Amino acid sequence: MAIRADSKKMRFARRLAIALLTLQPLLAKAQGYTARPQERVREALPAAAGVASAPLTNLPARKRHSLNGKWQVLVDPYASGIGDWKAVWKDRTAESKTEFYEYGFDDTITLDVPGDFNTQRRDLTWLEGSVWYRKAFRYELGEGRRLFVHFGGANYRADVFLNGKKLGSHEGGFTPFQFELTDLLQDGENRLLVHVNNDRRKDGVPAQGFDWFNYGGLTRDVDLVETPRSYIQDYSIQLAPDSLQHVDGWVKVAGGTPRQQVTVRVPELKVDVRTQTDADGYARVRFDAQFALWSPEQPKLYRIEVSTRDEALEEDIGFRSLAVRGDEILLNGKPLFLRGVNLHEEIDGRRAHSEADAKRLLEQARQLGANFVRLAHYPHNEHLVRLADRMGLLLWQEIPVYQGIDFADAGMQAKLETMLAEMVGRDRNRAAVALWGIANETSPNPQRDTALSALAQHARRLDPTRLVSAALYAPGFDAHTLTVADPLVASLDVVGVNEYFGWYTPWPVEPEQAVWKPFGKPLLISEFGAEARYGNHGADDVASGWNEEFQAEFYRKQLRMLERIPFLRGVVPWVLMDFRSPVRIHPFQAGYNRKGLLSERGERKLAWQIIRDYYVEAKL
Numbered sequence: 155m156a157i158r159a160d161s162k163k164m165r166f167a168r169r170l171a172i173a174l175l176t177l178q179p180l181l182a183k184a185q186g187y188t189a190r191p192q193e194r195v196r197e198a199l200p201a202a203a204g205v206a207s208a209p210l211t212n213l214p215a216r217k218r219h220s221l222n223g224k225w226q227v228l229v230d231p232y233a234s235g236i237g238d239w240k241a242v243w244k245d246r247t248a249e250s251k252t253e254f255y256e257y258g259f260d261d262t263i264t265l266d267v268p269g270d271f272n273t274q275r276r277d278l279t280w281l282e283g284s285v286w287y288r289k290a291f292r293y294e295l296g297e298g299r300r301l302f303v304h305f306g307g308a309n310y311r312a313d314v315f316l317n318g319k320k321l322g323s324h325e326g327g328f329t330p331f332q333f334e335l336t337d338l339l340q341d342g343e344n345r346l347l348v349h350v351n352n353d354r355r356k357d358g359v360p361a362q363g364f365d366w367f368n369y370g371g372l373t374r375d376v377d378l379v380e381t382p383r384s385y386i387q388d389y390s391i392q393l394a395p396d397s398l399q400h401v402d403g404w405v406k407v408a409g410g411t412p413r414q415q416v417t418v419r420v421p422e423l424k425v426d427v428r429t430q431t432d433a434d435g436y437a438r439v440r441f442d443a444q445f446a447l448w449s450p451e452q453p454k455l456y457r458i459e460v461s462t463r464d465e466a467l468e469e470d471i472g473f474r475s476l477a478v479r480g481d482e483i484l485l486n487g488k489p490l491f492l493r494g495v496n497l498h499e500e501i502d503g504r505r506a507h508s509e510a511d512a513k514r515l516l517e518q519a520r521q522l523g524a525n526f527v528r529l530a531h532y533p534h535n536e537h538l539v540r541l542a543d544r545m546g547l548l549l550w551q552e553i554p555v556y557q558g559i560d561f562a563d564a565g566m567q568a569k570l571e572t573m574l575a576e577m578v579g580r581d582r583n584r585a586a587v588a589l590w591g592i593a594n595e596t597s598p599n600p601q602r603d604t605a606l607s608a609l610a611q612h613a614r615r616l617d618p619t620r621l622v623s624a625a626l627y628a629p630g631f632d633a634h635t636l637t638v639a640d641p642l643v644a645s646l647d648v649v650g651v652n653e654y655f656g657w658y659t660p661w662p663v664e665p666e667q668a669v670w671k672p673f674g675k676p677l678l679i680s681e682f683g684a685e686a687r688y689g690n691h692g693a694d695d696v697a698s699g700w701n702e703e704f705q706a707e708f709y710r711k712q713l714r715m716l717e718r719i720p721f722l723r724g725v726v727p728w729v730l731m732d733f734r735s736p737v738r739i740h741p742f743q744a745g746y747n748r749k750g751l752l753s754e755r756g757e758r759k760l761a762w763q764i765i766r767d768y769y770v771e772a773k774l
């Protein structure tokens with residue numbers, strides 16, 4: 155009766171197998187219900203099949219197909235789609251009567267790309283979680299050609315898939331990234347799927363606490379970019395440090411053979427340089443020319459042509475020299491004073507992303523009389539940086555190393571260096587970018603000091619042509635004296651200090667009695683400001699009035715101190731325009747930080763005129 159015994163055993167085995175098969179999705183489902191421990195978002199995804207590569211630069215000059223527009227989306231607040239239960243990234247559709255998948259995409263639920271997801275639908279206003287974006291496209295790629303998908307930015311983490319295969323992931327909400335699609339394209343329809351998660355993370359950059367709105371999503375342009383098999387990946391065509399006519403740059407060719415000819419031309423100056431790539435694809439480019447130097451007064455740009463046998467790219471580049479001499483900042487060898495203003499990447503209560511947005515924001519800075527804009531607290535979109543080149547506005551660009559960074563985290567240094575490299579890589583040919591900011595208000599301690607000192611050196615290796623800065627906490631008063639004692643000063647070219655004397659801390663002395671102790675380097679007051687709700691008026695000495703008169707008096711008092719600092723090389727009021735911040739909850743704030751010289755609608759507060767007059771009349 156062995157058979158029967160077998161059949162009994164077999165029946166038990168079969169029942170067990172069915173139970174396990176049924177149980178498995180339920181187990182996965184149970185996992186899918188659990189709250190989203192951050193490491194799960196990382197580990198649950200399949201290994202990457204695609205090839206991440208250093209982002210292509212100078213996209214405007216390349217063969218591009220924009221993927222901007224409406225993308226199908228699936229809102230996934232708990233990131234439940236990542237795990238094996240749903241595995242949304244497989245992008246499957248039922249093919250039999252018994253199959254079903256608890257996800258789906260169609261054109262009835264879409265979001266605009268670029269654009270944050272929080273402000274496109276009321277139910278997403280406060281979302282900190284996951285949204286799946288899906289875009290189908292067809293692409294005929296010719297023989298010997300390559301195709302990349304390039305993202306201008308996605309906040310905070312993105313996982314990218316093509317036709318159900320993972321291309322890779324990117325962390326960081328404000329720098330470009332790309333993946334190669336060449337060998338993964340299929341005939342007919344291709345389906346690009348992007349999981350974007352904007353959780354704030356303990357090991358994030360920024361970390362979990364910051365004073366701006368955590369806009370999530372595909373917040374910047376998305377493009378398909380086609381290149382030849384061997385393509386010009388990146389180049390630096392800039393004046394050598396301390397020179398006003400010598401260019402010492404390089405061109406990086408990817409996918410090529412050594413000793414490829416590279417030509418760099420500046421037709422207006424009759425420059426025509428021929429050079430060759432080395433074994434790593436780098437070609438050194440050196441030449442001299444009598445440039446009309448770029449400056450805020452004369453933002454001269456030259457048409458540059460970079461070409462190889464397979465490709466030719468053009469770009470407008472400005473040539474100028476930045477240096478520090480003692481406690482002075484020199485632009486083209488002459489002392490420079492930075493009439494600045496701070497700016498968040500926000501307009502009309504949403505994440506700014508377009509050329510039109512950039513024009514509105516920088517035009518406001520221009521009307522204030524500024525020659526300098528600090529792009530707080532993260533790299534802004536490329537449209538704005540390129541526009542600053544054309545308008546003649548100097549920029550401070552920074553990575554979001556903001557209060558609360560976990561410098562003890564084992565992966566932090568690599569993350570900081572990657573973000574810095576992505577920021578520098580994108581904008582290394584922009585004359586407007588003068589300063590690379592490596593931190594904002596980080597408290598001195600051995601791990602932070604070591605990390606940021608190394609980061610400053612890394613910035614100089616990446617780009618020796620610009621100055622390295624950071625915005626430090628303000629020192630406390632010792633009687634009348636203010637001493638900047640942060641160890642990081644030794645690693646910086648220009649020292650930024652954020653001080654709010656007269657707002658967060660009442661003046662302990664009269665402003666003109668304050669004495670700043672020199673430290674042998676240029677000082678920028680990188681933030682100073684007070685809050686007022688536009689249209690609200692009252693006593694100029696009552697901080698809790700949230701009125702314009704108080705804010706204006708704040709600036710009058712500040713200038714009485716600032717005008718007496720002999721090594722002050724720039725001032726940067728915090729902030730051009732009121733901006734959204736969920737930590738600003740007073741009724742007059744109503745979710746906005748109201749230190750703007752302008753309201754969020756661009757209305758000028760009384761304080762605006764104080765700064766405008768200072769910038770115009772002081773002939774700085």
Ligand code: GCU
Nearest residue numbers: 365594595652681728747749
């Ligand atoms: C800090 C910080 C800003 C913040 C500002 C403020 O200095 O750098 O991000 O918005 O103060 O308190 O308004």
